[in-house]
Amino acid sequence: RKEVEQDPGPFNVPEGATVAFNCTYSNSASQSFFWYRQDCRKEPKLLMSVYSSGNEDGRFTAQLNRASQYISLLIRDSKLSDSATYLCVVTQTGANNLFFGTGTRLTVIP
Amino acid sequence: EPEVTQTPSHQVTQMGQEVILRCVPISNHLYFYWYRQILGQKVEFLVSFYNNEISEKSEIFDDQFSVERPDGSNFTLKIRSTKLEDSAMYFCASIGDRGASNSPLHFGNGTRLTVT
DSSP states (O other): OOSEEEOOOOEEEETTOOEEEEEEESOTTEEEEEEEEEOTTSOOEEEEEEOTTOEEETTEEEEEETTTTEEEEEEOSOOGGGOEEEEEEEEETTOOSOEEOOOEEEEEEO | OOOOEEEOSEEEEOTTOOEEEEEEOOTTOOEEEEEEEOTTSOEEEEEEEETTEEEEEOTTOOTTEEEEOOSSSOEEEEESSOOGGGOEEEEEEEEOSSOTTTSOOEEOOOEEEEEO
């Protein structure tokens, strides 16, 4: 069973749309949760951390449901520049590395 | 903003040859990592390094791989005898004093390794 699972997409949405990505993780001992963004052939870059109470950063909202082992990312008012692959990333208590999902590819269309 | 830098950006090598990928982590960081990403696949953990020794490694990181921090700034990944399946993007990353379970990683821009 994969540590982190994501719908690979692709998601093709028009500018201004709202889009949501989901992610599930298998290890209940998972401790920290992040969304990273990766542009084509570039390094992953931190988009936002995900906190238990949910958190928002501008047009981006992240939610965590520990009971269901589920993380989500909501993007409102999509921009062309949001086109990228969004990586769900999880760490585990006592582990010193990150587990990456395969990523969800988003294309925002003019 | 300080950055993790990697060289070279692209390395082409023949099967069986040794390669060394170089990284300069952010200067006050304490934890260092190598990840790889085969084209079209997910980012995979290889190894973490702390206090001048390997702290964790994955199944991918077999005897063909080694890491070194030869001085106070560089962090290298060596592949002794490259195989075709080693072709991938290799990312170096570093983090401050709290480890990956508490803080996000800062990634370098990667070295694309092509084994022919």
